[in-house]
Amino acid sequence: MSDTLLEIDNLSVDYETERGDLKALRDISFDVQKGEIVGIVGESGCGKSTLISSILRLTAPNTRFRQGEVRFKGDDILTKTERQMRDLRGSDISIVFQDPMQTHNPVLTIGRQLVDIQHRSKATKAQKLDIAAKMLAAVGIPDPQARLKQHPHEFSGGMRQRIAIAMALMSEPDLLIADEPTTALDATLEVQIIERLKDLQSEMNCAILFISHHLGVIAELCDRVVVMYAGAVVESGDVREIFHDPKHPYTRRLIECDPGHIKTRARILPTIPGEVPDLANLPDGCIFRDRCEQATDRCHQVPALEKLKEGHFAACWLNHHEEAAT
Amino acid sequence: MFIYTVKRFALAGLILIVAVTAMFLMIRAVPGDPVSIMLGPRATPELKASLIAQMALDQPIWKQLLIYYGGLLRGDLGIDVFSGRSVVEIVFQQLPYTLEMITLSVVWSATLGIALGAYAAANPNTMIDRIAAAVSVSFVAAPAFVVALLALLIFAVQLQWFPAIGAGEGFWGRLNHLVLPSFAIGLSWVGYIARLVRASMLEVLGEGHIRTARAFGISERRIIMSYALRIAILPVFTVIGVGMGFLLSSAVFTEIVFARPGIGKLVIDSITTRNYPVVMGTVLVSTGLFVLSTAIADLLNALLDPRARSAK
Numbered sequence: 312m313s314d315t316l317l318e319i320d321n322l323s324v325d326y327e328t329e330r331g332d333l334k335a336l337r338d339i340s341f342d343v344q345k346g347e348i349v350g351i352v353g354e355s356g357c358g359k360s361t362l363i364s365s366i367l368r369l370t371a372p373n374t375r376f377r378q379g380e381v382r383f384k385g386d387d388i389l390t391k392t393e394r395q396m397r398d399l400r401g402s403d404i405s406i407v408f409q410d411p412m413q414t415h416n417p418v419l420t421i422g423r424q425l426v427d428i429q430h431r432s433k434a435t436k437a438q439k440l441d442i443a444a445k446m447l448a449a450v451g452i453p454d455p456q457a458r459l460k461q462h463p464h465e466f467s468g469g470m471r472q473r474i475a476i477a478m479a480l481m482s483e484p485d486l487l488i489a490d491e492p493t494t495a496l497d498a499t500l501e502v503q504i505i506e507r508l509k510d511l512q513s514e515m516n517c518a519i520l521f522i523s524h525h526l527g528v529i530a531e532l533c534d535r536v537v538v539m540y541a542g543a544v545v546e547s548g549d550v551r552e553i554f555h556d557p558k559h560p561y562t563r564r565l566i567e568c569d570p571g572h573i574k575t576r577a578r579i580l581p582t583i584p585g586e587v588p589d590l591a592n593l594p595d596g597c598i599f600r601d602r603c604e605q606a607t608d609r610c611h612q613v614p615a616l617e618k619l620k621e622g623h624f625a626a627c628w629l630n631h632h633e634e635a636a637t
Numbered sequence: 638m639f640i641y642t643v644k645r646f647a648l649a650g651l652i653l654i655v656a657v658t659a660m661f662l663m664i665r666a667v668p669g670d671p672v673s674i675m676l677g678p679r680a681t682p683e684l685k686a687s688l689i690a691q692m693a694l695d696q697p698i699w700k701q702l703l704i705y706y707g708g709l710l711r712g713d714l715g716i717d718v719f720s721g722r723s724v725v726e727i728v729f730q731q732l733p734y735t736l737e738m739i740t741l742s743v744v745w746s747a748t749l750g751i752a753l754g755a756y757a758a759a760n761p762n763t764m765i766d767r768i769a770a771a772v773s774v775s776f777v778a779a780p781a782f783v784v785a786l787l788a789l790l791i792f793a794v795q796l797q798w799f800p801a802i803g804a805g806e807g808f809w810g811r812l813n814h815l816v817l818p819s820f821a822i823g824l825s826w827v828g829y830i831a832r833l834v835r836a837s838m839l840e841v842l843g844e845g846h847i848r849t850a851r852a853f854g855i856s857e858r859r860i861i862m863s864y865a866l867r868i869a870i871l872p873v874f875t876v877i878g879v880g881m882g883f884l885l886s887s888a889v890f891t892e893i894v895f896a897r898p899g900i901g902k903l904v905i906d907s908i909t910t911r912n913y914p915v916v917m918g919t920v921l922v923s924t925g926l927f928v929l930s931t932a933i934a935d936l937l938n939a940l941l942d943p944r945a946r947s948a949k
């Protein structure tokens with residue numbers, strides 16, 4: 312039995328729009344091993360949310376899967392039936408969505424929603440409520456028994472985000488996907504939640520796919536990191552390796568903009584001069600060319616994601632010295 | 638919630654006072670001397686004078702208004718000039734007929750409309766969705782009095798499935814007499830509510846919390862029935878509450894077509910005979926009905942939507 316939990320192979324996803332197809336993901340490949348924590352970083356709009364909703368196939372109606380495979384425990388998710396997908400969702404794979412204010416049903420109590428997601432369990436309602444209260448306590452919500460009777464609007468954004476995390480952890484999934492789960496939290500709470508996720512990860516040995524634009528959090532939590540730019544993976548590898556020896560100019564700029572310490576806040580996205588290319592009308596060559604200070608003539612051709620050493624990949628011509636010499 | 642309820646009813650009371658005052662002034666502005674019409678051409682001047690005094694028509698208008706409000710506070714809406722019976726008694730005798738007709742119309746049309754709208758939204762752009770849309774549009778375009786006349790001609794006169802006139806006796810008799818009138822009033826609402834629910838359901842189904850429910854493998858049926866529908870039907874209450882005025886005016890036509898007793902028929906009869914106390918009483922009760930139904934709609938909304946509850 313292999314240790315690979317999730318494999319994404321050459322995945323390309325478009326959004327059909329009035330302006331034509333918006334190429335939100337292009338040729339994405341990476342994998343997640345069992346029990347591993349993988350971070351995804353990239354500027355706003357680079358396709359992080361599209362990527363994770365593709366894994367659960369909970370995408371917007373105008374989404375088109377153009378090519379590639381998403382394999383979970385060896386089976387291609389994109390060819391599963393809706394029924395098979397439902398069995399996977401919230402049991403083997405669970406997810407914390409990006410916007411905590413939109414995550415919960417506004418007219419049902421939190422308790423009801425936490426009980427409903429345990430629909431696969433045979434426990435009684437009282438037992439389910441007990442489990443729900445325990446999970447809320449575990450993510451640091453005081454007085455959980457009373458809180459279960461409240462509606463979402465009676466909770467702050469940070470609390471809702473923690474409730475979303477509690478919901479995702481409830482079924483002890485093999486893969487937990489979290490889309491910027493700490494953005495609505497203050498620094499101390501963020502540290503707490505990260506610690507909690509780490510504990511849980513070692514307790515239940517689940518893998519985590521963790522999205523953040525806060526490099527400090529990624530450095531603290533993750534084993535490996537995938538750097539995305541404009542719908543493509545530009546670099547991926549071991550966290551320490553990438554932070555100490557980034558091989559793509561975009562990664563370097565990201566690290567310069569946000570040196571990345573978990574205690575310092577980086578709510579605002581790192582800013583790099585220049586604009587992200589229009590995904591509906593992509594330029595030729597390397598997508599980062601327009602913003603890259605080291606761009607050369609070769610960058611008019613698209614660089615492939617090359618393996619530089621074991622577990623370190625980058626898509627940049629600068630890493631091809633011997634070829635450049637000829 | 639308690640404070641909100643009190644506030645909402647205070648507002649309803651205020652609206653009612655304004656509406657009654659306006660109505661009072663409007664009726665007095667209608668040309669024609671009510672006393673001569675009531676008493677006929679052969680009335681003696683003494684008789685006229687005593688009726689004028691009795692109805693306080695010789696007083697300045699503001700004093701008449703005060704007298705009217707004074708009576709209102711005591712539950713006295715005046716006396717029917719022809720029969721001498723109290724207006725309150727007459728109006729409340731007719732009111733149940735109209736209420737049962739409107740209630741039945743709303744219940745059947747809202748139930749069917751919500752079901753159609755929810756089904757169409759759950760299966761958008763399918764054959765059934767398109768058929769429902771086409772039927773909805775044609776229903777919306779059908780005014781109650783036209784439907785009432787057609788229904789009368791087809792189902793009562795031609796096929797003789799249902800009685801044509803009156804209100805019937807006993808529970809089943811009354812229900813039987815209600816079928817065609819409430820069909821006529823409710824028909825345009827079916828399409829209207831179906832379209833409303835379809836639109837709001839589609840909007841709700843696109844919201845983040847529905848995606849969360851799906852992400853936890855909750856069945857689509859459960860999502861529609863208990864996660865989305867509860868939010869999607871909220872506008873229906875508002876629309877029916879505000880639509881009470883429209884329902885009452887449909888009731889007037891329908892009661893005339895089917896020769897049914899009710900406040901619609903009462904108001905028409907009393908306007909043609911210049912029976913002012915009865916006109917005022919009927920208008921007052923139907924305005925009260927309208928104000929009450931909008932208040933109830935708001936309260937229901939607050940009850941079903943915790944966000945609205947705490948915002949107020």
Ligand SMILES: Nc1ncnc2c1ncn2[C@@H]1O[C@H](COP(=O)(O)OP(=O)(O)OP(=O)(O)O)[C@@H](O)[C@H]1O
Pocket residue numbers: 326327328333335353354355356357358359360361362371372373409590
């Ligand atoms: N349903 C949709 N239809 C068309 N375009 C979309 C749709 N959803 C997202 N996009 C576009 O696809 C691109 C990727 O969006 P995505 O939400 O995946 O970015 P992201 O990396 O999660 O950004 P953020 O950090 O702001 O959450 C963006 O350009 C976005 O505008």
Ligand SMILES: [Mg+2]
Pocket residue numbers: 359360361409490
């Ligand atoms: Mg996102």
